[in-house]
Amino acid sequence: MTSQPFDVADELRSLIAQGSISVDALHAVTGIRPDDLQSFLGENGGTGLTTDPQSLTVDQGARLALLAAQLTEGMRIGSNERLKAIFESLTVECRLSPQNLTQLTGVPVEDIESVLRDPRTVPVEKRYALAITGAYLVNAFNQARG
Incomplete structure (x- = not known):
């Protein structure tokens, strides 16, 4: 059995595409600047990875990962x-x-x-x-x- 890694940017892009959340809502919830979120998400055709080391701090990345997991996997909890x-x-x-x-x-x-x-x-x-x-x-x- 093979498991797929949890791709935070991909999960968040999927939630946005489904209309479950928006970049504006992510900004309001996390306090992360919309430009930094869009850079991380690769909104302009990127991969979700950025060469700009300032786009997300380690803390911001960790908080986004936790939020993405809670909004996807966590919502399956009864x-x-x-x-x-x-x-x-x-x-x-x-x-x-x-x-x-x-x-x-x-x-x-x-x-x-x-x-x-x-x-x-x-x-x-x-x-x-x-x-x-x-x-x-x-x-x-x-x-x-x-």
Whole structure:
């Protein structure tokens, strides 16, 4: 079995061609200048590689690679797994306990603990509320990181 390497520029060009995202949206999301994005993407017939060492920093390239993977491969992850990952991120990465999350959200601690074990055991209506609340908190904490 042969695996194909993940070509960041190719994946992003494909997303743009499908109308899933635009260079303008990539700029807004990443803060990378549109000219640098277009140079990286090879919008003018290039290969996605550039001889201009200033077009993308290592950090920018890494962030684009992560974004491209999340917008392509990551979108195949099921909703239950995604919900569990949101709350794992809040408890592991942000170091919030289920009790902290209950105090912040008003969601019963039992529901948060159930989502962390197996989201399928939580009724759909509660999963929806947990998803919205969890996504809001992740966004708030990401904005605080700067």
